[in-house]
Amino acid sequence: MNIKLFITTLFCVITLQVVAQPKAKPNVIVILSDDAGYADFGCYGGKEIPTPNIDALAKNGVLFTNAYVTAAVCAPSRAGLLSGRYQQRFGFEHNTSSKPVNGFQLTDVGLDPSVKTIGNQMQANGYKTIAIGKWHLGEEEKHFPLNRGFDEFYGFIGGHRNFFAYNKQPKRELQLLHNRKAVPEGEVYYLTDMFTDKAISFVKENQKNPFFMYLAYNAVHTPINAQQELMQQFAHIQNAERRAYAAMMTSLDRNIGKLVATLKEQKLYENTLIVFLNDNGAATNNAADNGVLRGLKGSKWEGGIRVAYIMQWPAKLPANQVYNPMISAMDITPTAIAASEGKALKGQVLDGVNLLPYLLDPKKAVPHQDLFWRRGVAAAVRSGDWKLIRTANNPLLLFNLQDDVSEQNNLASTYSQKVKQLEKKLQNWEQKMQQPHWISDYGDDNQIKKHRMEVIGREMEIKYP
Known part of the structure; x- marks a missing residue:
């Protein structure tokens, strides 16, 4: 057998085998x-x-x-x-x-x-x-x-x-x-x-x-x-x-x-x-x-x-x-x-x-850059380090999570422009979403209560499951 032909044939076989075995x-x-x-x-x-x-x-x-x-x-x-x-x-x-x-x-x-x-x-x-x-x-x-x-x-x-x-x-x-x-x-x-x-x-x-x-x-x-x-x-x-x-x-x-x-x-x-x-x-x-x-x-x-x-x-x-x-x-x-x-x-x-x-x-x-949440009466947006919580019948809540990961200091009154900016982002997102196809068996009262600044600590929060 021609040695050159043999080497060429062997190379082709090896190449085909490699091609035939894709990465798992x-x-x-x-x-x-x-x-x-x-x-x-x-x-x-x-x-x-x-x-x-x-x-x-x-x-x-x-x-x-x-x-x-x-x-x-x-x-x-x-x-x-x-x-x-x-x-x-x-x-x-x-x-x-x-x-x-x-x-x-x-x-x-x-x-x-x-x-x-x-x-x-x-x-x-x-x-x-x-x-x-x-x-x-x-x-x-x-x-x-x-x-x-x-x-x-x-x-x-x-x-x-x-x-x-x-x-x-x-x-x-x-x-x-x-x-x-x-x-x-x-x-x-x-x-x-x-x-x-x-x-x-x-x-x-x-x-x-x-x-x-x-x-x-x-x-x-x-x-x-x-x-x-x-x-x-x-x-x-x-x-x-x-x-x-x-x-x-x-x-x-x-x-x-x-x-x-x-x-x-x-x-x-x-x-x-x-x-x-x-x-x-x-x-x-x-x-x-x-x-x-x-x-x-x-x-x-x-x-x-x-x-x-x-x-x-x-x-x-x-x-x-x-x-x-x-x-x-x-x-x-x-x-x-x-x-x-x-x-x-x-x-x-x-x-x-x-x-x-x-x-x-x-x-x-x-x-x-932004993430959004909503469940009935409570909604939120995080944009960068800033987070806004909006709950029916409650004041708006604004936090800088970089400085305050435990969300102890409501900055809404201090940074009114940031509140407006995040409210607008949240509203724009909501316009792209559907309304709920069903509502909660448990109602909205607990969600409203648990998002109040004075409700702090496990002992208080377990009252509002």
Whole structure:
């Protein structure tokens, strides 16, 4: 054989083999905790409850210090995260309720079928998808995870349920479901463990396929159900509710550690993008701690909307970064699409931003100059360091968060022009949004009361859940 022809042929074969083996797409895992306190994570300054596995995500990735969700309560926060859009664009302003407004039916209470989720986006880019844990985005078949971009579902569709088994089969919104089939309560063990075990089995089953996992733990939402053996670890905590909460946080952290260990065992760790965040601030009823942040779940104070938020991708993102500019839970969807080297589905306005260019080049301009919130009578805007809170029947509140992260000094009377500027931004944003498709079952009174300057501290705030 002609040696020159042989070498040319060999070169072509090698070239074809290289071309035929494209770079593997990263797996993407979004881990959502529920109602945790901002100051209850070690990487955010927590001292009382060790969270070594969550802290390790931050050490090996990026910790965000000005990270926000789109709502201070569970369901609309999830709608914003999963859609990559302000949920007010499609009328999902309140927690799911029994009070649709004129023009809508009770069956419309949930994530509008016209809205594509991150699951739809990742499916379109060749990913196997699963939703695990709490759904809370509607109870009709049209809202069900298997119809919303997920190939598999393992969780419950309501807003909460017991972590242990019920004595008898509960109503459907409380049932643990595998796809559409209820798991017998006799097979239910501690839910945080069950969700992790399912996540681990999914990872092993899809070792050779790119996958997207939405792992929405219901920990540490009420009911305060803790494992007794972990309670003993915190015997030094005198408050029984806080002691149980600490045990639940420890279970959450350990289970995240088990999932990360599985990724390492399966040789998937380096090329897996993991996002961890909390769905809103500490709840009024679970003994969680927001530290220096004022307010709790349900409020536009920082303690209601600023959350723990971490992103790790060892193959791509430098480790041990702290990122200070504002980001949002809405950014997860466009970031995941970009990581998969895919394209967003047509017809979906994404308010979120792909964070990867900003994290790879810290000198790049900030992802968001303005962020907005509204739930009924209470609304807010943050623009740079300035934040305005507007609540019906209350005075306008203005804070400079750079100087006053605890929101103790209302500067509205001192900076009237800044108030007008932020009011205008908020009004312009609202004009682009829809009115709520349903209203809250709980009314507006508590929201008005909790946004008064004199309501300070947990003891006062728990009066207005």
